[in-house]
Amino acid sequence: MPPKTQLDRLAIGMMLLLCTLWGVQQAAIKIGSLGISPVWQSGLRSAGATVLVFGWACLRRVPLFERDGTLWPGLLAGCLFAAEFALIFLGLQFTTASRGVIFLYTAPFFVALGAKRLLPNERMRRAQWLGMALAFVGVLVLFGENLLRPAGQAWVGDLMLVGAAMLWAATTLTVKATALARTSAEKMLLYQLAVSALVLVVLSWLLGEPGVFAPVPMVWASLAFQIVLVASASYVAWFWLIRHYPATRLSSFSFLTPVLGVLAGGLLLGETLTPAVFAALGLVGAGIWIANR
Incomplete structure (x- = not known):
């Protein structure tokens, strides 16, 4: 399939399907955290997904060990992927989840800025910037009131989440601008899963996390959902899309994820759904339409 x-x-x-899965993942992580330490949970997710994606690639006879110039870009992408999740989990110890979402979802803007230099064929027009800004306003409508509350030491976590957003964008740009763009989605993902599994498990040990402390069926079901549907199936699909479609246009859809995550929390966890949720959904949808029309 030629690039489009x-x-x-x-x-x-x-x-739309991927953003729904990633939104539901937020509720799944909350459920999993009731019995598994957060960084350890992320490491287990990457390790389990590594096994599944490797098995899938072998079943489909996807070449994984040929010399195609992807080793160093792949290791770089893996380190960026691991550092991103480490900053997310560490940053959330200092700031709230809702503040964290605001700063994390600045990532599409970093993708667009990086694309100006690294992806000359994906230059953003004024309408695309306007659409992305409108979608970000939707996220602010949903979570922005938390920015006005006393922050204390939250600025430390906020900076970590901005760093995670930059790393997320750097991973996307690394995949798009290097030899990884010419390899299979499975191989592209395996670099990131294998490296992050190792790094996150070691980080969890350094942080002194207890690991699995309440192994009830719901906790295991949550982890299985993250491994099978999110870290395996959805990420393979995401990197396939990055390989074949403009990264800037794909990134604009990521603004849907936090809104759908709040909707999932209301449906699955009984959390309150306010009018701001539906206003945010309308703004994000309008922004995505403008950016991609």
Whole structure:
């Protein structure tokens, strides 16, 4: 499949499905944290997904060990991926989840800025910047009131989440601008999963986390959902999309994830759904339409 300059119905449908899965993942992580330490949970997720994606690649006879110039970019992407999740979990110890979401979802802007230098064929027009800004306003409508509350030491966590957003963008740009763009989605993902599994497990040990402390069925079900559907299936699909479609246009869809995460929390965890949720959904949807019309 040759690279495309616009998103077609297949890409839009896949992104809607992926954002829904990533939104539900937020509720799954909360459930999993009731019995598994957060960084250890992330490490287990990467380790389990490494096994599944490797098995899937072997079943499909995807070449994984040929010399194709992806080793060093792949290791770089893996380190960026691991550092991103480490900053997310560490940053959330200092700031609230809702503040963290605001800063994490500045990532599409960093992708767009990096694309100006690294991806000359993906230059953003004024309408695309406007659409992304409108979508970000939707996220602010949903979570922005938390920025006005006394922060204390929250600025430390906020900076970590901004760093995580930059690393997320750097991972996307590394995949798009190097030899990784020419390899399979499975191999592209395995670099990141294998490296992050090792780094996150070691980090959890250094932090002194207890690991699995309440292994009830719901906790294991949550972890299984993250391993099978999120870290394996959805990430393979995401990196396949990055390989074939413009990264800047795909990134604009990521603003849907926090809104869908709040909706999932209301449906799965009984959390309150306010009018701001639906206003945010409308703004994000309008912004995505403007950015991709």
